[in-house]
Amino acid sequence: MNTDALASFVKIAELRSLSAAGKLYGLPKSTLSLRLKQLETDLNVPLFERSGRNLLLTEAGQTLLKHARQILQSCDAARAAVSEVSEDVAGTLRIGATGEFGTAFYAQMLIAFRRLYPNVEIELTFFSPNVLYAAESFDTLDAVISWDEGDGEGETLSTATFALFASSSYVERFGQPQRPADLADHQGIVYRTPAGLQHWRLQKGAAQESVLPRSSLIANDYWTVKYFAVAGEGIAYLPRFFTAIECERGHLVPLLDDWASAERRVSIRLTRPHAASRKMNAFMDVCRRYFSPGFVFQGPRYYVETIFDPTQPTEGTRT
Amino acid sequence: MNTDALASFVKIAELRSLSAAGKLYGLPKSTLSLRLKQLETDLNVPLFERSGRNLLLTEAGQTLLKHARQILQSCDAARAAVSEVSEDVAGTLRIGATGEFGTAFYAQMLIAFRRLYPNVEIELTFFSPNVLYAAESFDTLDAVISWDEGDGEGETLSTATFALFASSSYVERFGQPQRPADLADHQGIVYRTPAGLQHWRLQKGAAQESVLPRSSLIANDYWTVKYFAVAGEGIAYLPRFFTAIECERGHLVPLLDDWASAERRVSIRLTRPHAASRKMNAFMDVCRRYFSPGFVFQGPRYYVETIFDPTQPTEGTRT
DNA sequence: TCGGATCGTCCATAATCTTGAACAAAGTGA
DNA sequence: TCACTTTGTTCAAGATTATGGACGATCCGA
Incomplete structure (x- = not known):
């Protein structure tokens, strides 16, 4: 039972759409389609009922979904346990990011990471837009998070409109x-x-x-x-x-809720991909899971709230 | 986290030997070596300490072993749950086998299978040795279990000396x-x-x-x-x-405990491989797991036991 | 000490998987 | 009703993995 296929299956099942899953997780539809087919062949049971273009989970599919979540969670736990035991996820993580929405999700994501790996120091550097892409100029950075339209370098973490x-x-x-x-x-x-x-x-x-x-x-x-x-x-x-x-x-x-921009990708790329370490792998894992469906972040976050006198900024708002 | 790699890892870990695992499970050493390497790269931690030709589990390796067993067990449970839910593992299973040790493990294995899939009827036919290999003459059989030296057709389940x-x-x-x-x-x-x-x-x-x-x-x-x-x-x-x-x-x-015969393979082959069904896949799964390390069979089994008067056969002995 | 056997690792080739592109079918809005 | 968009599936080419064989290192017995 291929965990890549299980992960794909979970994604497809939760979105009820192969295309949507592909789009959200940056995987080709053909890859997802083939993995699903392999899983169905391996188990010798259809997991979805194809109704027009709808994918409806069969009973077997629903059963597998529960198990698959558990299995993938067990894999994460195994990975975390191994990482913890090796006690090697430490050091300093230097992240470059554009500043526009840094605290909206970069900071939350980094907090989520820190809770798992408290021994990693984080150095977060925000840049003005369009300054990030000369990767060579940031050889002190470990990873760069950016977002843009179309295809760019790096692994897609999420999309936004x-x-x-x-x-x-x-x-x-x-x-x-x-x-x-x-x-x-x-x-x-x-x-x-x-x-x-x-x-x-x-x-x-x-x-x-x-x-x-x-x-x-x-x-x-x-x-x-x-x-x-x-x-x-x-x-x-x-x-x-x-x-x-x-x-x-x-x-x-x-x-005009049905009008929106083109999708932009939130992507991350390692500036020194050959220097992969446990620290970087752990970080990448957390980044991926932060943006995966079902992930619930619980922690401090900013939002603007109007009070009686809207011209006065409230405590806690960003400046 | 690749379940094939995890399964390979567990086999290697339990036998403390890549070659022995390869031999027992019919996998090339290079495959096991590569899977182990991939796992170590994926987790970015050595799982074994190479000491001469000894493979010693590292602490991370020991941690992973526990998790890996759980994960593989979860996969089996998922597979069984899906199979049960699809309620399609039924019908008759016709097995051909040589009779010499039929009840030593064939019968136990079939009982283990029946417990999981009570709706499958089993028709077990023992043959005299050297009568099995004309597969065409047994088109009424679903699978044939045999053992012999050297390479033969079919999938290796175990070896014996x-x-x-x-x-x-x-x-x-x-x-x-x-x-x-x-x-x-x-x-x-x-x-x-x-x-x-x-x-x-x-x-x-x-x-x-x-x-x-x-x-x-x-x-x-x-x-x-x-x-x-x-x-x-x-x-x-x-x-x-x-x-x-x-x-x-x-x-x-x-x-003369260090003298033994050449290894013989216990192998199974489907006589109609293109007619793979859920029933056959389920059966193959159980066969593989029955012979895997850590599998504990609990059920009736024959053995000869001496009592006060060894010339008198005891109740329960085979005749 | 030496020769033979076995180990784990690596390499080149074959087999399998991934992916972009193409396709047919379904869905939607004018 | 029709044209366009989006869906899931399939195909062929490229990328990656699996495997048999080769190799160097280790181990053991004479």
């Missing part, structure tokens, strides 16, 4: 845009990159729009952009993961 | 032979094959001896041969697995 958000108070006052063209009548809070204002690139199916709304609020810090959006100052174009809590709490509502 | 045994009372009276030539002065209990008396082929390192001792007790039934040995009537040439219990209980003692 930008979408539009505003506070409910803004929506009450100015209404919901019905289509991207309506954004011209709205107030945007725009992020300024080193190369200029960030266009809101939206797509829906094959349709694509690129909007640069009028805006009297511009910032080169996403946290400030979000802050202004919660404050009711306009519409913001932000990654969905970045606004998850605010949306949960009702401080932001999504607009 | 013949060695010499006698009762302690015999040894007290007639002494221990020191070398094969001494057997000429001893009493043999000899097995008669259809082709004539079975010679005792012994080897130690490169040295080879073939002995046919004088004997006034000859039988074409190994059970009877063993019975006479326990009764103190002479020295018998028997497979080690066949005398394990008697040796445990002190009713037989091994003689």
Whole structure:
């Protein structure tokens, strides 16, 4: 029983889609399809019922899913136990990352890692965008985390899309845009990159729009952009993961929800791949699991919350 | 974490030898060596300390061994659960085997299988030796289990060697032979094959001896041969697995223990390999596990036990 | 001390797996 | 109803793994 095949099976089963699993985990559909086939052949039982393009778990598939999770968990436990026993996951980990969302997930991820490996010191360096890719200039770094559209170097950890958000108070006052063209009548809070204002690139199916709304609020810090959006100052174009809590709490509502940017990959690459060590392998493992479905992070995290006087920043907000 | 690699690792660890594991499980040494290397690379920790030609488990290796056993057990449980849920392991299993040691392990193995898959009916047919190999004449059989020296068709389940045994009372009276030539002065209990008396082929390192001792007790039934040995009537040439219990209980003692026959393979082959079914796969799985290290069979089994009057057969002995 | 046997490791080749591309089928929106 | 998109599956080429054989090191017995 091939653990790669089991892992693939779990991913497919949880997303109910081979394509979605492939996309999320950066694996070719053909690889997943073949692994699934191998598993079904090995066990001599269909794990999914193919209904049109739907993949429905069979009873055997449901049974296997439970066992597979256990097995993969046992593998992780084995790996962690071996690592712990070898007592060699220590030293300093130097990570380079772009700064825009560092504390949104990089810091959480690193905390998750530190809880498992308390002996590793972490040195996190945030860079301005577009400064990371000359890998040679960072030979003091162990790994670089970045995100971008399309194919780039490194292993994909996750994907993210930008979408539009505003506070409910803004929506009450100015209404919901019905289509991207309506954004011209709205107030945007725009992020300024080193190369200029960030266009809101939206797509829906094959349709694509690129909007640069009028805006009297511009910032080169996403946290400030979000802050202004919660404050009711306009519409913001932000990654969905970045606004998850605010949306949960009702401080932001999504607009034109079926329009979104192209997917961006969050990727990680080792700057010295031949220098793989236990430390690096442990770190890579944690990175992968942090972004895997079912992973629940429990720890401190930032979000902006509106109180009675929204012009006053609350304690704990980012600056 | 590759389960094939884990399984290989467990086999190597339990035998403390890559070559022995390869021999016992019919895997090339290079395959085992490479899998071990891959596991060590994957975990980034040595699992064995190479000391001369000795493989000593490191602490990490010992930790992994415990986890690996669990993981492999979980895989088996998953497989069995899936199989049970699919409720498709049923029907009739027709097995052909040579009869010499049928109840020593074939029957036990089949009972072990039946406990897992009670809906499978078993039809066991014992044949005289040298009658099995025309596979075409047994198209009603699903599988054939046989054993022989050297390479033959089918998958190797185990290996066995013949060695010499006698009762302690015999040894007290007639002494221990020191070398094969001494057997000429001893009493043999000899097995008669259809082709004539079975010679005792012994080897130690490169040295080879073939002995046919004088004997006034000859039988074409190994059970009877063993019975006479326990009764103190002479020295018998028997497979080690066949005398394990008697040796445990002190009713037989091994003689010239470092001399033994060439290894014989216990092998199984499907007579209709393209007709693989869940039933056959389940059966093959159980066969493999039955012969794997660590497998503990708990159930009825025959052995000969001496009581106060050794000439009277006890209840439960084979006839 | 030496010769032979056995060990674990490595190499070149064969076998198997992974992947990008192509394909047929299904689903969706105009 | 039709065109387009997305799905899961399959194929052929490239990459990776498995294997038989070779090799050097170790072990053992004469």
